[in-house]
Amino acid sequence: MSKGHRTTYICQVLANAFKKHTLDFMTLKQFIRFTSVSERIRLGLAKTGNIKQDDVKSALTPLPETFRCLKYKNSQYLVRNVPNSDLLVGYIQTKRSKTFGQLNQHFPLKKNELIKTVNTLLEKGIVQAKLSSTEKLILCLSAKTAKAQKPGRPVPADIPKTNAESREADKKASIIQFRQAYDAVSKGSDYVFIHHIRRNLKWRHSQFDKMLDTLMVEGYLAAHPGNPGDLAEDEVDDAYEDEFGDLYITVSWRKAV
């Protein structure tokens, strides 16, 4: 496998694993659990058995720039390479930890860094806090953020761009992911509802829109205006409106990735 192909493949495996996990971070052990035997073989790992963390790390080298590794409480973590604040917003949105104490226990960030990030989000009004009857601090997204974030996880394309080759590889991996989501919801049809793809991918709204625009400009797919009157309000919200105010309801894939 050439270096470029390997990066693309690693990116694809990671994207699949993160999609199954539905969180923006996971331990290396969890990563193994979310990979298939064939993926592990192609990565050069043992099919089954106790796989060492270091082996996993080297199998994921070069790690695509859309991800990073970090150590927290004796475990190695794979994390989407987005700012900590975005990670935290995504996590709070999942409502897996409601109080600050729970966050501190499960979110892979040192306590002082976590406090700093939470305070920034509170100041910006992205997150709001209230005291429970047991005097615990409960954190949740503000109504404004919850609407804007719907549904909200970053995509691999959202990365600092430093290396042209890996940027290209990441973009390709995102296109592959988009295509996979398209296939998953298309049921063999040539006209696929945008809201179905968006909901399948669960990317951030703005990131999905950006990728859809790229795919249209590069001719990978054609987007079709439709009649919003036939759709529910939330389906229209999850369709796509371009910068000229045209609303698109369905897309058709036109070009092989």
Next chain:
Amino acid sequence: MTGEKNIFAILKTDNPFSSNAAGDPRAARYPDVPGLGDDVFHGLQTLFAQKKQHPHKPCAAAVLGEAGSGKTHLIGRLIEQSQSAAFPYCFAYILPFIDAGQGFRYLLREIINNLTHTYAMGAKHSQFDFLAGKITITLLISAANDAGSEKIRRRALKFQSAPPEILNRRFIPEVMKANMVRYGTDCLLKRNSELHPAFVNVLLQYCFDESKRIAAKQWLMGRVTDARDNRFLNVCDRSGKTPSELEQEAQEILASLDILLNLYGRPLIVFFDQLENLHNTEQIKKFQSMVFFLSDIRKAMLPVAFFRAQDWERKFKLKFDDFCSGRFKANLSDLKGCNRRQSLELIRTRLGTALDDVETSNEMYPFYPGYEDKLHKMLRAQEMHPRQVINRANSLLHEVLHQAPNVRTPEQILENALELRIEEIRINFDHYPPDEARLSLALELYLDNRPDIYPYHVTDITQSSGKAKFVFLSGNVNLPRRKAIPTGFIIDTEFHHSSVAAGIRRGIAFLENRPDAKAVYIRDGRCPFHGPPRWERINALLETFLELGGVTLFLDQEHAPVWYALTRLQFDIQAGDISAPGVGVIRLDYLKRFTASIVDGDAYPAFKALDAYLASGNK
């Protein structure tokens, strides 16, 4: 070179991007864009040729495309091509039926109406004249052979290359016409026993007797013709037939037409457009029966259905039975949008329609030079629907001309769209034969959902179902500080005296049973209402109806188009064809909300008269 000022003035008054809907495909259309829709166009042409070569092969086709993708424009191209293709074909352009109980009668009526219309500019003959001409030539040659008349045979043969011309020549003396019809009927029935005898008889009267063509056309369209016309054409009275018997007869006539088209004519391509307007299960079931009838039972007919992709995915694909969706999926094609080159070409050709006689520095003037980057940014997607391209070019043109963006409210958009449709229908009024279901839909649209600002509003509108051939709508007219007034509307487009009498009697009964009630008798003016002595009894009934406080609305050529335009507008909205920058696609609920205001005013006296009657407290 013409000055910038002049060019700008031309473009301001004749903006080539102001229209983004194709309208009636049988009328003139904007130029084609090379390559756009060609794959579907050529695919369908090949299919039509195959149908001619293998008439027994069951065949149907479907074209998917979103609103604004060029479906109606494609139909226009196929219609234009029908006469000049290597395999010429007949066509019928059919909008959806409203009353599923009359589906086949509607199909027959629309097919005959399309076939008997002359479409090409300056054309003297219709598609039906071609078929009638061919039949006439064959029968004259046959009769000449039997009688040993070489002269007639030679004269008839001369018309082989232009069959319709023979219909206008006096070949046989007046007294012989009936004999020729009898002879021809025997000949054709002997040749094919499946032919409907009355259909053949009426068709041959159309061929040999010019004076009977109008009456014959009405009968061929499946109308319940009046007793006098029945005697004139020597056909049985249809007035006693039940709706299902009339449906059955319509199928039999279509079957006979199919046999003759196969023998003498060309395949008939039936274009079904705006199918989004089929809503309920009965309508969809009836449409499926039509598709089965045309594709599998008939030999010379081929249905081509045009669906909005979104509706196909969400509605038709799920609701059609396996047979119907299978037939369509076998020849399913989708209309792709413009690539960048075609988008630019579309803009160039549109500019050309306005600046044809004007010398400019560039074919893309006034966009080039100066606005290239902006235009390219607007057209940067590699595939765009033609309507989008036109809309974007329109907004850029406003910028270039320093015009304020043409921001209109949905109400203004609808008002403008209605005016355009009224104009279009007035020009081609024959395309819209009398149709009580469409008149009824227009009336319901007008009466329902009236905002409180109007002097009256109508509630509880219901349509009586039954075997009657007219439509009866009833509702309660509410006036301020008054008890609701029960009101009945009889909508009648029947020709037969008994049906007309039944409609008026229904109005009389309604008024007699409710002393405070109102009733309106509405009739398309093209359906004759004979005075005494011919319809003496009916005129007396109408007198009674008026004495009881009822009123009549006879919609003449000036007023009826407004009613049909309202229905057409509803169809177009449902098909997603009415849209505007900044507002997007106009939805049906907008039309329901604004109908009363957009048709109000001095321009539409028929509605004004209706308003005056309904808003008055007195009967």
